[in-house]
Amino acid sequence: MAPRFLLRLSAALLILSGSVLAGEVADPNVVVDTSGLPPIAANAPEGNPYRGNARAAEIGRTAFNQACSRCHGVDAVNKGQVGPDLLKMDRSCPRIADPVIRQMCIVDQDDFFLKSVQEGKTRVGVVHMPAWKEVLTPAAIWTIRTFLESRSR
């Protein structure tokens, strides 16, 4: 009887810790300083404006480790965290040979990333990821995207 009770207790604690870790509200204490980066023009083309920018990747790493690492792993190294492995994203676009179509694909992935971070993920009433739009500016989100691209395998 005792082992079964302990098993159930452990399972309950695991579920509880998962829901706490996932969090329903974005951490308002996250601060990302993007002042050293070029400002994003209102009429800038769609997509990540900081792609390939080493300084942005550096800022993105700090931002990621403050805001995202709890669920996606420190430095995006996912060792069984509750969130998906973000280094495995965007594997379809590089395989596309046509540069025009490939660019369309990359812009779609960028837009999906931006919206996912801004709006979060809620499915059938369960918050899987909080909305970060009140905490992270688009520039801050693009630095995180740039950091992840710099680390992609």
Place this chain on the structure above:
Amino acid sequence: MLRPMLSALLAGLSIANLPVSAAGNPAEPQVYGTCGMWPHARCRGADLRHKDLSALDLAGVDFTGANLARADLRAANLAGAIFDGADLSGARMAKVNAPGASFRNARLIGTDLEFAKLMRTDFTGADLTVANLEAARTPFAWFVGARLTNANLQETKFNATNLRNANLEGALLRYTIFPDSSFEGCTGCPTDW
């Protein structure tokens, strides 16, 4: 003699089944207007009627308001895809993998969802009249206010499914199971389950 003929035949079949881009290059993803056939694509309001999208990886694609009537999506990966307000009437969706997908207020009249994997899928307000969900699995899915009248629900596994205010009148409920499902306000649900 037979073996080379067979391999040539199989090779021909596999090339014929590959999507072909506008440039005619095999293995390149197809693009319909601004809607590309890759994960996380933006396909809001796209006209995809009768298109063959079978076995494609369309995870996270936004098909909000799109017209996919009679499209072929068999065995496609639709994890996290959004079909809110889309028209999927008569679409062939057998064996789709659609965990976390959203079909809120979508039209799925006569849609074939046989053996579909629908974990945490949201069908709130959807119209699934005469749809085929035979042997589909729907753990933790929501069918709140959905219309399933005259649907084929034979061997459908509604585990922990939210069927509040749904309408199952005339649906075929043969070997259908509903463990831990909620039926408040549901018409035609087996409330004695």
